[in-house]
Amino acid sequence: MGLSLAARARSRYPRRDIRRVRSTIPARGRVKPETPTPRLDVRNLSRRFGRRVAVDRVSLTVMPGQVTCLLGPSGCGKSTTLRMIAGIEPIDGGEILVDGRIVCDLAGSVPPEGRSTGLMFQDFALFPHLDVTRNVAFGLSGPKAEVRARVAELLERVGMTRHAGSYPHELSGGEQQRVALARALAPRPRVMLMDEPFSGLDDRLRDDVRDETLDLLKAEGTAVLLVTHEPAEAMRMADEIALMRDGRIVQRGAPYNIYNAPADLAAAAFFSDVNVISGRVQGALTDTAFGQFLAPGVPDGTEVDIVFRPQHVKIDFDRSGRGPHPTAAEGVPARGVVQRARFIGAESIVEFRMDFDGSILKARVPSVFLPKPGMPLWLMVRRDRCFVFPKG
Numbered sequence: 001m002g003l004s005l006a007a008r009a010r011s012r013y014p015r016r017d018i019r020r021v022r023s024t025i026p027a028r029g030r031v032k033p034e035t036p037t038p039r040l041d042v043r044n045l046s047r048r049f050g051r052r053v054a055v056d057r058v059s060l061t062v063m064p065g066q067v068t069c070l071l072g073p074s075g076c077g078k079s080t081t082l083r084m085i086a087g088i089e090p091i092d093g094g095e096i097l098v099d100g101r102i103v104c105d106l107a108g109s110v111p112p113e114g115r116s117t118g119l120m121f122q123d124f125a126l127f128p129h130l131d132v133t134r135n136v137a138f139g140l141s142g143p144k145a146e147v148r149a150r151v152a153e154l155l156e157r158v159g160m161t162r163h164a165g166s167y168p169h170e171l172s173g174g175e176q177q178r179v180a181l182a183r184a185l186a187p188r189p190r191v192m193l194m195d196e197p198f199s200g201l202d203d204r205l206r207d208d209v210r211d212e213t214l215d216l217l218k219a220e221g222t223a224v225l226l227v228t229h230e231p232a233e234a235m236r237m238a239d240e241i242a243l244m245r246d247g248r249i250v251q252r253g254a255p256y257n258i259y260n261a262p263a264d265l266a267a268a269a270f271f272s273d274v275n276v277i278s279g280r281v282q283g284a285l286t287d288t289a290f291g292q293f294l295a296p297g298v299p300d301g302t303e304v305d306i307v308f309r310p311q312h313v314k315i316d317f318d319r320s321g322r323g324p325h326p327t328a329a330e331g332v333p334a335r336g337v338v339q340r341a342r343f344i345g346a347e348s349i350v351e352f353r354m355d356f357d358g359s360i361l362k363a364r365v366p367s368v369f370l371p372k373p374g375m376p377l378w379l380m381v382r383r384d385r386c387f388v389f390p391k392g
């Protein structure tokens with residue numbers, strides 16, 4: 001009686017935990033850690049379903065106050081990874097540490113309520129028979145006055161004080177989401193695990209709730225691991241993106257770096273439409289209809305894909321069958337004929353059939369320009385925005 005869930009869990013796993021804490025945190029004065037201990041440290045985590053490896057040696061760290069997004073297509077293993085960290089899915093290999101303390105490995109597992117992790121899903125599942133105050137207070141223990149103060153503080157921070165006595169069915173989706181966030185944060189979890197938490201909200205509301213959630217999580221210093229399949233959401237939310245495919249993390253980095261230096265063609269294509277032209281490397285260069293592209297370190301004779309995003313294609317008018325002059329920054333122009341042009345607001349997407357091989361390439365241009373099908377135009381490609389990948 002009187003013990004919090006975490007304290008109860010600790011008392012159930014006393015010796016093992018103490019041993020682990022000793023073995024993973026260096027003693028004072030003996031070894032000086034060079035980097036701070038990650039709030040969440042996942043090492044070589046694996047999970048199989050029958051013969052299928054759903055999660056394959058996934059490793060990642062999240063520091064206090066940091067948001068890491070686990071991003072990838074449907075079925076790549078994101079939710080399974082999150083569920084293992086939360087303790088609601090068994091592991092088949094690896095280990096999970098919270099604040100340097102092992103909470104799960106093949107030798108044993110601290111139950112979910114003892115891991116200092118909070119969990120938020122898309123269907124936030126507030127208790128329908130409890131009002132907002134009691135929903136937020138649900139996971140809290142301790143003196144009543146402290147519980148009341150914590151609930152009031154959180155409702156204030158999520159802007160729901162005036163709804164304290166309302167029931168979930170009396171709230172909008174965004175309001176329910178705010179209450180769910182307050183409830184998840186109430187016990188001050190060290191790590192917040194979020195699985196597509198905003199996907200039930202409409203676009204406009206989603207942006208607001210997302211930003212408010214982020215501010216609150218940062219203010220509380222919580223480490224956040226957020227699962228999403230939407231690149232735009234990951235880029236907006238994340239300090240770091242861990243890009244996942246077929247159960248593995250294929251790239252980790254700041255959103256800017258992942259977008260501008262993708263690890264491979266699939267990583268580039270996950271964030272936007274891409275154009276791909278092919279070439280063969282000779283003397284660290286690849287000759288194409290757009291001129292030469294650098295391919296440093298790629299052996300002679302290697303077939304490569306040259307990848308560029310539609311917004312990095314520049315288009316220019318046809319002057320009696322001639323295009324603009326080649327430049328160092330944009331190479332040689334190649335001619336194409338407009339197949340389709342679509343107005344999408346601030347931009348137009350124009351599709352060209354290229355003279356050199358009949359392939360289709362796309363350009364995104366300011367929407368003041370909406371060329372008619374059949375119009376010949378010249379395309380140039382920004383060299384500093386191209387990626388060259390050996391064909392896989």
Ligand SMILES: Nc1ncnc2c1ncn2[C@@H]1O[C@H](COP(=O)(O)OP(=O)(O)OP(=O)(O)O)[C@@H](O)[C@H]1O
Nearest residue numbers: 049054072073074075076077078079080081228229
């Ligand atoms: N309990 C289970 N039994 C069998 N296979 C499972 C189970 N849970 C997940 N899988 C499989 O493991 C793979 C990864 O699933 P997971 O739900 O982690 O993917 P995800 O990336 O989160 O996908 P989504 O974005 O669609 O939720 C999938 O092929 C899925 O079918």
